[in-house]
Amino acid sequence: MAYKFIKWFEELSKEDVPLVGGKGANLGEMTRAGIPVPPGFCVTAEAYKYFVENVKVEDGRTLQEWIMDIISKTNVDDSKQLQENTAKIREKIISLPMPENIEKEIREAYKELSQRFGKDEVYVAVRSSATAEDLPEASFAGQQETYLDVIGADDVIDKVKKCWASLWTARATFYREKQGFDHMKVYLSAVVQKMVNSEKSGVMFTANPVTNNRNEIMINASWGLGEAVVSGSVTPDEYIVEKGTWKIKEKFIAKKEVMVIRNPETKKGTVYVKVAEYLGPEWVEKQVLTDEQIIEVAKTGAKIEEHYGWPQDIEWAYDKDDGKLYIVQSRPITTLKEEVSGEEVEEVEEAEVILKGLGASPGIGAGKVVVIFDASEIDKVKEGDVLVTTMTNPDMVPAMKRAAAIITDEGGRTSHAAIVSRELGIPCVVGTKEATKKLKTGDYVTVDGTRGLVYRGIVKSLLKKKGEEKAATGVVVAGAPLVTGTMVKVNVSMPEVAERAAATGADGVG
Numbered sequence: 001m002a003y004k005f006i007k008w009f010e011e012l013s014k015e016d017v018p019l020v021g022g023k024g025a026n027l028g029e030m031t032r033a034g035i036p037v038p039p040g041f042c043v044t045a046e047a048y049k050y051f052v053e054n055v056k057v058e059d060g061r062t063l064q065e066w067i068m069d070i071i072s073k074t075n076v077d078d079s080k081q082l083q084e085n086t087a088k089i090r091e092k093i094i095s096l097p098m099p100e101n102i103e104k105e106i107r108e109a110y111k112e113l114s115q116r117f118g119k120d121e122v123y124v125a126v127r128s129s130a131t132a133e134d135l136p137e138a139s140f141a142g143q144q145e146t147y148l149d150v151i152g153a154d155d156v157i158d159k160v161k162k163c164w165a166s167l168w169t170a171r172a173t174f175y176r177e178k179q180g181f182d183h184m185k186v187y188l189s190a191v192v193q194k195m196v197n198s199e200k201s202g203v204m205f206t207a208n209p210v211t212n213n214r215n216e217i218m219i220n221a222s223w224g225l226g227e228a229v230v231s232g233s234v235t236p237d238e239y240i241v242e243k244g245t246w247k248i249k250e251k252f253i254a255k256k257e258v259m260v261i262r263n264p265e266t267k268k269g270t271v272y273v274k275v276a277e278y279l280g281p282e283w284v285e286k287q288v289l290t291d292e293q294i295i296e297v298a299k300t301g302a303k304i305e306e307h308y309g310w311p312q313d314i315e316w317a318y319d320k321d322d323g324k325l326y327i328v329q330s331r332p333i334t335t336l337k338e339e340v341s342g343e344e345v346e347e348v349e350e351a352e353v354i355l356k357g358l359g360a361s362p363g364i365g366a367g368k369v370v371v372i373f374d375a376s377e378i379d380k381v382k383e384g385d386v387l388v389t390t391m392t393n394p395d396m397v398p399a400m401k402r403a404a405a406i407i408t409d410e411g412g413r414t415s416h417a418a419i420v421s422r423e424l425g426i427p428c429v430v431g432t433k434e435a436t437k438k439l440k441t442g443d444y445v446t447v448d449g450t451r452g453l454v455y456r457g458i459v460k461s462l463l464k465k466k467g468e469e470k471a472a473t474g475v476v477v478a479g480a481p482l483v484t485g486t487m488v489k490v491n492v493s494m495p496e497v498a499e500r501a502a503a504t505g506a507d508g509v510g
Contacts, residue, residue, distance in 0.1 A: 005047035005102050006109045009040055009193075019044050020189040021129030026330060027191065033307045035300070038326050039116060040124065040193030041109045045131050047102050048164050048187045055096050063096065064184060067168070076177045082170045090165040098157050106160060106192075107153045113194065123151050123195035123262070125328075126159035128166055132186045148225065148270050149195055149262045160190040196328060197262070199320035200288050201226035202236055203414035205333060206301045207311035209422060210359055210413055210450070212336050214311060216249070217241045217298045220412040221288040223275055224259030226315050226328070232391035232411030232418075233272070234258050235431035237288045238358065241298040248294055252358070253287050254412070254431065293318065296325055304330050311336060313414070335422040351446070351455040351462070355407065355439070357432035359452035360418035365405025365427040366446040366458045369439045372399070386445055388435050392417040400424060405447035407435045407454060421449070429454055 012020055012028025020028070024042040031037045052064040061069075067089055074085045098106075114122045126147045145166040147159040166172070167188045176183055202221040207214040220229050220236040228234040234257065240250035256275050263271045275284050289297065297316055304327065305312050315329040370385045372378065375395035381387050387403040389396070391410045400406060400420055404427075408417050411430040421428030427449030435454070439445065446459040455462070 001105075001108055003105050003109065005044055005050070006105050007042050007044055008109075009037065009042075012042065018131055019046070020191070021045065021131040022331075023127060023129035023329070024189050024191050025129075027193065030304065030307075030327060030330060033304075035304055035307070035330075036324065036326050038194040038196055038328065040113065040191060042129070043102070043106060043160050043190040043192065045187035045189045047160075048167075048189070050102065051099060051164065052184075055099060057092065057096075063092070066092070068184065071173070071183055074173075076174045079170070082174060086168050086170045086173050089168040093165040093168070094158075094161050098161060103157055106157055110153045110156050110192065113192070117194070121151050121153075123149050123197070124156060125191075125193050125195050126150050126156060126163060127191040127193065128163040129189045129191050130167060130172075130186060131189065132181055148227070149268055151268060155268070156192060160192075163190040164188055193328070196317040196319045196326045197321050198225045198317040199223070201315070201317035202229045202288075203412075204297055204301045204314045204316060205311065205414060206305040206314070207333060207336055208240065209333060209335060209418075210362060214336075215243050217243060217301055218413060219289070219294060219297055219301075220414045222254075222256050222259065223279060223283065223288060224261050224273075225270060226317060227260045227270065228258060228272070229412060229414065230315070230416065231393070232408065232415030232430065234412075235358075235410050235433070236412040236414075238412055239289065239294045241294060243298075243302055246295050246298060248291060251287070253285060255284055255433070256288070257284065293325070300325060300327065308332065313419075335419070351459045352457075353453050354445070354456045355429070355432045355435055355454035357407070357429040357435075357452045357454070358413055358418075359428075359448065359450050360411075360413045360415075360430045361406075361421035361426060361428035362450040363425070363427040364446065364448055364450075364462050365403070366463055367404040367444070369441055369443040369445055371436055371439060371441050372396075373436070380441075386447060388439050390436055391415065392420065400426065405429075405445075405449065407432060407439070407445075407447060409433055409435050 009028045009031040012025055013032060014025050014029040017025045020042040027037055053062055055063045057063055057066045070085050074081055076082050114120055128145050145163055150156055150159050176186055200221055200223055204219045206217050208216040208218050219239045222229050222234050222236040229236045235254040237254050238252040239248055242249050258272050259275050260270050260272055263269045301314055304314060311333045312330045313333050314327060316327050318325055367384045367386045369388050370381045371388045372380055378396055378399035381399035381402055383402045384404045386405045387399055388407045391408050401424060406417060406421050406426060406428040408430045409432055411417050415430060417428060418430050427447050429447055429449055429452050444457050446455040446462055
């Protein structure tokens with residue numbers, strides 16, 4: 001059928017951001033470039049626009065009029081009022097019926113996608129892809145929802161509405177208000193993509209994000225779905241590959257305790273399981289990717305980087321059904337600076353190393369340890385403290401900003417903690433396994449985010465050396481302002497950072 005509200009990936013390119021948002025446009029661009037992207041379609045921003053402008057609420061007003069009436073009476077700085085009013089909007093969107101013409105097209109497109117695989121119904125991921133009219137470059141990454149392992153047309157339609165509703169979370173609404181965006185000119189496209197039945201998956205950076213070496217590709221890999229790697233709930237394998245020669249320069253084989261799989265009971269959604277129980281004890285410390293697969297992933301990453309002309313942050317997966325490699329997302333790396341010099345990794349003989357992990361964000365940080373296990377405890381972290389936690393999540397960003405350094409038990413160099421620390425220019429060591437057990441609130445430590453080491457006490461020789469060089473290397477000392485030799489910009493995928501960018505002294509949005 002001729003679609004009005006549906007666009008297949010192969011019909012899209014990077015020019016289509018206004019129609020399908022950045023995520024949808026990128027998937028189309030990669031599909032057309034011959035990158036192995038799981039097939040799918042976008043329910044365009046025009047469908048969302050039609051929905052809010054044509055569906056009526058109980059009193060006869062359009063949904064758009066009803067939403068704007070609520071927003072006009074909302075003080076976004078009153079967090080309780082903002083939470084309550086945006087929750088009302090989300091509930092209303094989900095409760096209203098999908099317009100018949102849009103529903104018919106989604107059902108038909110889903111049927112067509114399923115038939116490509118010779119099935120009546122296939123598992124899909126339904127992802128949000130926001131876009132702003134007149135502001136094609138605006139970033140909304142990380143603000144809207146993603147739903148995995150969705151099956152059946154009814155479920156797809158329900159999740160499309162939930163994606164639309166996620167445009168009205170308190171966080172996203174606050175962000176738009178503070179950025180001066182017109183709420184009614186921000187739309188949302190829903191990406192419906194064949195779900196990769198991931199046997200193994202992960203993240204790859206086509207430039208080393210720690211040393212900023214553009215001749216190296218860093219790959220993080222773990223069992224099951226990639227959510228475990230991205231969230232930092234597992235410490236993944238790490239492989240460093242040299243571009244051009246495709247030599248595997250380094251391998252770090254991690255203890256992978258947990259993995260994310262499709263929920264075996266409901267057959268929908270995802271659950272965390274223990275690797276030792278689900279796959280067997282020998283899989284915990286087994287190398288995830290074969291050497292051949294490491295090189296295949298790296299070469300595919302280099303091809304994507306070449307296409308876009310800039311180093312990329314890429315999510316990938318191997319499908320257990322067909323054994324093939326698929327790329328599920330690619331976006332530019334926003335945190336590259338000058339390459340870290342060899343001098344920065346000099347030995348410090350007299351200091352006592354109490355923890356080792358992966359250096360995830362370069363630099364030296366020292367201060368008093370504050371151990372937290374939950375975002376509800378973030379107020380305990382004061383300016384210049386060293387934040388120690390199992391793994392970070394987006395709700396911890398305000399505390400991360402105050403920290404002189406960050407240490408986590410779990411996660412790799414492509415996890416949330418690692419990426420946000422690099423964006424903020426804060427030294428970070430991830431994957432220590434036992435930081436929350438070995439360290440106690442009130443201890444003093446020095447953190448070397450370049451080498452992945454944590455020293456007992458304040459190591460003055462390190463701080464003195466780094467203090468002399470801090471304009472070039474971006475050292476953070478407890479209570480000291482951040483001074484860097486390069487411009488430090490915030491990534492607006494983190495509204496908390498964007499909201500307070502002026503207060504941080506950041507050089508802008510990157």
